[in-house]
Amino acid sequence: MTAAYDPPATRGIEAPRAPKKRVAGRRSNFEMYSWLFMRLSGIVLVVLVLGHLLIMNVLDGGVHKINWGFVAGRWASPFWQIWDLTMLWLAELHGANGLRTIINDYSRKDGTRFVLTILLAASVLLTLGVGTFVIFTFDPTLTSK
Template sequence: MTTAKAEVSAPAATGSTNVRSGIEAPNAKRRKVAGRRTNFEMYSWLFMRLSGIVLIVLVFGHLLIMNVLDGGVHRINWGFVAGRWASPFWQTWDLLMLWLAELHGANGLRTVINDYARKDGTRFWLMVLLYASVILTIGLGTLVIFTFDPSMGG
C-alpha cells in the first residue's frame, strides 16, 4: 500500500499570490498597512445587528399603533399627529426610529457600494451621494419632529 503525498506548489508554500487569478494563498502573509488599525467594520457589523433588533420593536410598535389599534389608518389626520407629537415619549420614539432606520439603511448601502463599485471614482461619488442623502434626511426629519407646530393644522 502506498501513501500519496500532496505536493504543494512553490507559490503556495511561500505564501505568494497566484499571478493568474490574483488570489492570495490562504497562508499568505498579509502586508501591514502603515498607521493605526481601526475596528470600524466590526463595530459596523455589530451596529447592524443591534439596530436591527431595536428597529423591529420600534417599527412593529409603530405599525400596531398606527394601523391596527383604535380604528386603524382612518383616524390618522393632523390632529392625531399633533396629539401624538405633543408627548416627548412619542417624539423620542419617532426620532429614534428615524435615526436608526436611516443609519441602518445607509450602513447597508455603504457595504453594497464597497462590494460592487469597481472604480475608486465611482465608489467615491456614490458615497458622497449616500452621505449627503443621509445628512439631509436625518436633518429634515429631526427638524420636523422638533419644530412641529400643531396650531398650523386646519
C-alpha cells in the first residue's frame, strides 16, 4: 500500500490575495496601545517634570521658599492645578503600566498574576483618588495651630 500523494499546493495554503481570517482567541491591540502610551506619556512627563523643577527650584527662588503659602498661591490658579493633576495622573499611569508589564513578565502562576494585578489596580485608584481630591479641595485659608 502506498500513501496518497498530497501536493503542497493543496495543504491549506491560501492564495496571496485571499481575505485574512480572524484567528479565534486572538488578542486585541491593548499591548500595542500600552507600548505607545508609555512612549508618549514619557515625553509629556519629561516636559511637565522639568518645567515643574525649573519653576519650583530655579525661577521662584529655590527650594527654601517652598512652604504652605507658596503651594496655596500656586494652587489658587487653575493652570497650576491642571499642570500638577496632569503630572500626577500621567506619572501614576505610566508607572502602573510599567509594573503591570513586570507582573505579566515575571509572575509564573495565573493566581499570583491576578492578585498582584488587583493590588496594583487598587493602589493606583487610591493614589489617583487621594491626589486628585487634595489638588481640587486644597484650602489655602487653613491654618495650623
